[in-house]
Amino acid sequence: MNHLPxxxxxxxxxxxxxxxxxxxxxxxxxxxxxxGKDSSVMLHLARKAFHPANLPFPLLHxxxxxxxxxxxRFRDETAERLGLDLIVHINRxxxxxxxxxxxxxxxxxTGVMKTDxxxxxxxAHGFDAAFGGARRDEELSRSKERVFSxxxxxxxxxxxxxxxxxxxxxxxxxxxxxxIRVFPLSNWTELDVWRYIEHENIRxxxxxxxxxxxxxxxxxxxxxxxxxxxxxxxxxxxxDLAIRFRTxxxxxxxxxxxxxxxxxxxxxxxxxTASMSEREGRLIDFDQTGSMERKKREGYF
Amino acid sequence: xxxxxxxKVKAPSGREGGAVQRDLLRLITxxxxxxxxxxxxxxxxxxxxxxxxxxxxxLERDSKAVGTTGDAPDAALLLDGLQAxxxxxxxxxxxxHHFATPRRxxxxxxxxxxxxxxxxxxTGASNADLAVxxxxxxxxxxxxxxxxxxxxxxxxxxxIVLAVNKMDLVDFDERIFSGIRDxxxxxxxxLHFRSVMAIPTSAVLGDNVTRRSGRMAWYHGPTxxxxxxxxxxxxxxxxxxxxxxxxxxxxxATFRGYAGTVASGELHPGDEVLIARTNVRTRIxxxxxxxxxxARAGAGDAVTVLLADDIDVSRGDLLASPDKPPQIxxxxxxxxxxxxxxxxxxxxxxxxxxxxxxxxxxITTLKYRVDVTNYxxxxxxxxxxxxxxxxxxxxxxxxxxxxxxxxxxxxxFILIDRLTNETxxxxxxxxxxxxxxxxxxxxxxxxxxxxxxxNGQRPIIIWFTGLSGAGKxxxxxxxxxxxxxxxxxxxxxxGDNVRQGLNRDLGFTEADRVENVRRxxxxxxxxxxxxxxxxxxxxxPFRAERRMARAIVAADEFIEIFVDTPVxxxxxRDPKGLYRKARRGEFRNFTGIDSPYEPPEHPDLILDTxxxxxxxxxxxxxxxxxxxxxxx
Ligand SMILES: Nc1nc2c(ncn2[C@@H]2O[C@H](COP(=O)(O)OP(=O)(O)OP(=O)(O)O)[C@@H](O)[C@H]2O)c(=O)[nH]1
Ligand SMILES: [Mg+2]
Numbered sequence: 001m002n003h004l005p006x007x008x009x010x011x012x013x014x015x016x017x018x019x020x021x022x023x024x025x026x027x028x029x030x031x032x033x034x035x036g037k038d039s040s041v042m043l044h045l046a047r048k049a050f051h052p053a054n055l056p057f058p059l060l061h062x063x064x065x066x067x068x069x070x071x072x073r074f075r076d077e078t079a080e081r082l083g084l085d086l087i088v089h090i091n092r093x094x095x096x097x098x099x100x101x102x103x104x105x106x107x108x109x110t111g112v113m114k115t116d117x118x119x120x121x122x123x124a125h126g127f128d129a130a131f132g133g134a135r136r137d138e139e140l141s142r143s144k145e146r147v148f149s150x151x152x153x154x155x156x157x158x159x160x161x162x163x164x165x166x167x168x169x170x171x172x173x174x175x176x177x178x179x180i181r182v183f184p185l186s187n188w189t190e191l192d193v194w195r196y197i198e199h200e201n202i203r204x205x206x207x208x209x210x211x212x213x214x215x216x217x218x219x220x221x222x223x224x225x226x227x228x229x230x231x232x233x234x235x236x237x238x239x240d241l242a243i244r245f246r247t248x249x250x251x252x253x254x255x256x257x258x259x260x261x262x263x264x265x266x267x268x269x270x271x272x273t274a275s276m277s278e279r280e281g282r283l284i285d286f287d288q289t290g291s292m293e294r295k296k297r298e299g300y301f
Numbered sequence: 302x303x304x305x306x307x308x309k310v311k312a313p314s315g316r317e318g319g320a321v322q323r324d325l326l327r328l329i330t331x332x333x334x335x336x337x338x339x340x341x342x343x344x345x346x347x348x349x350x351x352x353x354x355x356x357x358x359x360l361e362r363d364s365k366a367v368g369t370t371g372d373a374p375d376a377a378l379l380l381d382g383l384q385a386x387x388x389x390x391x392x393x394x395x396x397x398h399h400f401a402t403p404r405r406x407x408x409x410x411x412x413x414x415x416x417x418x419x420x421x422x423x424t425g426a427s428n429a430d431l432a433v434x435x436x437x438x439x440x441x442x443x444x445x446x447x448x449x450x451x452x453x454x455x456x457x458x459x460x461i462v463l464a465v466n467k468m469d470l471v472d473f474d475e476r477i478f479s480g481i482r483d484x485x486x487x488x489x490x491x492l493h494f495r496s497v498m499a500i501p502t503s504a505v506l507g508d509n510v511t512r513r514s515g516r517m518a519w520y521h522g523p524t525x526x527x528x529x530x531x532x533x534x535x536x537x538x539x540x541x542x543x544x545x546x547x548x549x550x551x552x553x554a555t556f557r558g559y560a561g562t563v564a565s566g567e568l569h570p571g572d573e574v575l576i577a578r579t580n581v582r583t584r585i586x587x588x589x590x591x592x593x594x595x596a597r598a599g600a601g602d603a604v605t606v607l608l609a610d611d612i613d614v615s616r617g618d619l620l621a622s623p624d625k626p627p628q629i630x631x632x633x634x635x636x637x638x639x640x641x642x643x644x645x646x647x648x649x650x651x652x653x654x655x656x657x658x659x660x661x662x663x664i665t666t667l668k669y670r671v672d673v674t675n676y677x678x679x680x681x682x683x684x685x686x687x688x689x690x691x692x693x694x695x696x697x698x699x700x701x702x703x704x705x706x707x708x709x710x711x712x713x714f715i716l717i718d719r720l721t722n723e724t725x726x727x728x729x730x731x732x733x734x735x736x737x738x739x740x741x742x743x744x745x746x747x748x749x750x751x752x753x754x755x756n757g758q759r760p761i762i763i764w765f766t767g768l769s770g771a772g773k774x775x776x777x778x779x780x781x782x783x784x785x786x787x788x789x790x791x792x793x794x795x796g797d798n799v800r801q802g803l804n805r806d807l808g809f810t811e812a813d814r815v816e817n818v819r820r821x822x823x824x825x826x827x828x829x830x831x832x833x834x835x836x837x838x839x840x841x842p843f844r845a846e847r848r849m850a851r852a853i854v855a856a857d858e859f860i861e862i863f864v865d866t867p868v869x870x871x872x873x874r875d876p877k878g879l880y881r882k883a884r885r886g887e888f889r890n891f892t893g894i895d896s897p898y899e900p901p902e903h904p905d906l907i908l909d910t911x912x913x914x915x916x917x918x919x920x921x922x923x924x925x926x927x928x929x930x931x932x933x
Contacts, residue, residue, distance in 0.1 A: 017562045020548045048590070052558075054552065140396075146424075160393060167709055169713065171724045
C-alpha cells in the first residue's frame with residue numbers, strides 16, 4: 001500500500017491500532033511528548049491513526065527547565081506548525097526550592113523535576129491513559145513491560161503483577177484513580193525509528209545531527225555547554241567538537257557522541273555499525289543499579 | 302569447528318540491517334524452570350552481535366555480583382532484567398528482545414518456566430510463530446514441559462524446536478538425546494505440530510547454538526540459529542475479508558470513516574462487504590490515509606474506510622466477505638486457559654473481549670479439564686490458576702466469530718473480571734453452538750407492562766442479602782404481609798425453600814453457590830415479568846452474582862437490601878443450629894465461618910438488626926418503597 005518495507009509497515013500498523021484502541025476505550029488520554037526522536041515518530045503515527053480528524057488528545061511536556069534550548073524551540077515550532085494542544089508542566093515547588101541537576105545529583109533531581117512533575121500533571125488533569133515513546137530494546141526493565149502498563153492510584157508500577165496481554169486484545173479497564181501507560185513503540189528498535197524517520201521524512205531536533213558544538217569532557221562523557229548555567233571547572237576546557245546526540249534529555253545529564261553523521265541516512269549507517277547502546281550517554285540510568293526499574297516503580301515514565 | 306554462517310563476520314549488522322528486506326520471525330522460548338531458556342537466548346544475542354559493548358561490560362560486572370556461572374558471564378542476565386529475577390535467578394515475566402542475521406530478523410520472547418507464571422508464558426506465546434522448547438537433558442521430562450507444549454498447540458504455534466539442553470551435564474551422550482527426542486515425539490503426536498526439530502545443545506558452552514559442536518559429532522542436523530533461519534513460516538492467511546471496526550472517525554458532519562485493522566483478506570474500493578451483525582451489504586467507497594487514498598489494503602494494514610451507504614455501523618462491528626461470512630452466535634465451544642488466582646465459576650458473569658467487541662459472558666458448561674501430563678480429560682466443577690479446559694460459553698448478545706484455527710483475531714478472546722478488571726482467561730473458539738439468527742426471542746401480545754397494569758403495581762425485585770441467621774427471612778416475611786395487606790401481588794423466594802426443589806441438586810461449594818444465585822435471579826426475573834413484587838431472601842455471598850442479578854432486569858426493577866448483622870450475633874441466635882454444627886466441623890463451606898461473605902458496597906438500604914426490631918425494619922423498607930415510588 002505504501003512505500004514502507006514490510007517490517008516497518010507492520011510496526012506502523014501495530015502502533016496505529018494501539019492509538020485507536022485507547023481513544024475508543026479510555027476516558028481522557030494524553031500523549032507524553034518528550035521532544036525526542038521517539039516522540040516525533042509517535043506524533044506522526046498518531047496523526048496517521050486519526051487522519052483526517054485532529055489529534056483527539058493533548059500533548060504533555062514535562063519541562064525541567066534544563067532541556068537543550070534547541071529542544072524547546074523545536075517543541076514550540078512543532079506545536080505551532082501542526083496546531084497541537086500542548087500542555088507544558090513544570091514542578092513549581094521544585095523550581096522554587098532551586099532543585100537542579102548540578103548540585104543535587106541526577107537521582108534526586110530526576111525524582112523531583114521529572115517523576116514528581118509527571119505525577120502532578122497526570123493527577124491534576126485527571127488523565128487515565130498516557131502514551132509514552134519507550135521501546136523494549138532500550139533497557140532491561142522495559143523489555144519486560146506490557147504495551148498497556150497499569151499504574152495504581154499512586155502511579156506505581158508493579159512489575160511482578162502485570163496483566164496477561166494476549167494477541168492484540170488489550171484490556172483497558174481500570175478502576176477510578178488508576179491509569180494506564182501505553183507504549184505504541186514497544187516493539188521498535190532504535191534503528192527502526194531512524195529508518196522510519198527516513199522513509200516518512202519526519203522532522204526531528206537538529207541536535208541529532210552532527211555539528212560542531214561546544215563541549216566539556218566530564219567523567220567519560222561529552223557534555224554540551226548549552227548555556228551559562230553549566231559551571232566549568234578550573235581544569236576543564238570547553239572545546240568545539242563535531243558531535244551529535246543519540247538521545248535527548250536535560251543537557252547537563254546527556255552525553256554526546258563524536259560523530260560526522262549529518263543526515264538521517266548517515267545516522268542509519270552509523271547505527272548499523274555502532275558498538276555502544278543509545279543509553280550509554282544517559283547519565284540518569286546509571287546512578288544506581290536497577291535504577292530504571294526503581295524509577296518506573298515510583299512513577300517515572 | 303567454525304560455524305557455518307558466522308554472524309560475527311559483520312558483527313554489528315547482526316542487530317539489524319537497513320537496505321535488505323528480511324522477513325521477521327517471532328518466537329518464544331519455553332519449557333520448565335531452569336532448563337536454560339534465558340541462557341540460550343543470551344547466547345544467541347551475544348553470538349549474533351546483538352549486544353552493545355556497554356551492555357557486555359555491564360554483564361561482566363553483574364555476572365560477578367549475581368551470576369550463576371562462576372567467573373564466566375551469565376548470559377541469562379542479559380534477559381532477566383527485573384531486580385526480583387536477578388535475586389532469585391529465575392525469570393518471572395516475559396521479556397522481548399531483538400536480533401538479526403543477514404537472512405532474518407527475530408523478535409524473541411523469553412518466557413518464565415515457573416508454573417506460577419504460566420500466564421506470562423501464554424502472553425508470549427500468543428504472538429509467536431515458533432517455539433523453542435527446552436528440556437534439561439539431565440532430567441526427566443517435566444509436567445511443565447508438557448503444559449507448555451499443550452499451550453503452544455492450543456495457541457496455534459505449529460513449528461517447534463526441541464532444544465535438548467545441558468548436554469554437557471550428560472557427557473554429550475547421544476542416547477540421552479534420542480531418548481528425550483523420542484519421548485517428546487510420543488507424547489506430542491496428538492498436538493499436531495507441523496515441524497519438530499530436535500537439537501542437542503549446551504547453552505552455557507554455546508554448543509549447537511550458533512556454532513556446531515565438536516563434542517557431538519554424532520549430530521548432523523542444523524544448529525539452533527540455522528534452524529531459526531531456514532524454518533518456513535507460513536502465515537496461515539485466511540483469504541476471506543475480516544475487518545473489525547475499531548473506531549468511528551467523525552471529524553465533521555461530512556466525513557464518517559471506519560477505522561480498523563484488516564485481520565485477513567483484502568479490501569479495494571468498490572468491493573462489496575457485509576456488516577456481520579446486521580447482515581447488511583454495502584460497498585467500500587474509499588480507503589483513506591494521510592498519504593492519500595489507497596487502491597488496496599491487506600492483512601495487517603491499519604486503515605480508514607468510507608462506505609457507500611449511510612448505514613448503522615459502530616465499534617465492534619465486523620466487515621466481512623459476503624460469500625464467506627463469519628458465524629453469528631451467542632453460544633460457543635472453546636478452549637480456555639484460566640489465568641487468575643480466583644477460580645473460574647460456571648454461571649458467573651465475566652466480560653468477554655473479542656476483536657474490538659466487549660460483551661457479558663458466562664461459562665455455561667465445563668465439559669472437561671485437561672490433565673497436562675497425559676492430556677486426559679477430567680471432570681471439573683471449577684477451574685484454578687493455569688488450568689486448561691474445554692467449555693461452552695454464552696454471551697449476552699450474539700457476536701461474529703470464526704474458529705481460532707482459521708483466524709486468530711476473530712477467534713481469540715480474553716475474559717475480564719467485572720470487579721477487579723483483571724484479565725482472567727484466554728479463550729480460543731472452536732465453533733459456534735447456535736446460529737443466533739435462528740433463535741427468535743418469542744414475543745407475546747400480553748406484555749410485561751400490560752400484566753403490571755392489570756395488577757395495578759410496579760413489579761420489582763427486593764433482594765435481601767446477609768449472613769445465615771441475619772434475619773432476612775423474618776423481615777421478608779413481615780414485609781410480604783404488609784404488602785399483601787395493601788392488596789399487592791407478591792411472591793417470596795426463600796433460599797431454604799428453593800434448595801428443597803428447584804436447586805435440590807446443588808451443594809455449597811463456591812461453584813454451586815454461584816449457580817444457586819443465578820437460578821434464583823432468573824426465576825425472580827420471570828416473576829417480575831409476570832407482574833409480581835418479588836422478594837428474595839438469600840445469603841447470596843458474592844458481589845459478582847448480586848451484580849448479575851441486578852444487571853438482568855431494568856435499572857429501576859431491583860432493590861438490594863443488606864441485612865447487616867455481625868457474625869457474632871448470628872452465631873448467638875443460631876436459629877437452625879447451623880453455626881454450632883459448622884463450628885464442630887460437621888459440614889464445610891459455611892458462610893461466615895469457612896466460606897467468605899462479601900458485603901454489598903452500595904446497597905440501596907442497610908438494616909441493622911442488632912439495634913432495631915424486625916417489625917420496625919420491615920416498616921423501614923415500606924417507607925423506602927414509598928419514597929422510591931414503588932407503592933402508589
Ligand atoms: N551445565 C549447564 N548449565 C546450564 C545450561 N544452560 C543453562 N544452564 C544453567 O542453568 C541455570 C538456569 O538457567 P536459566 O537460563 O536461568 O534457565 P531458564 O530456563 O531461563 O529458567 P526460568 O526462566 O526461571 O524458567 C543457570 O544456572 C544456567 O547457568 C547448559 O547448557 N549446561
Ligand atoms: Mg529464564
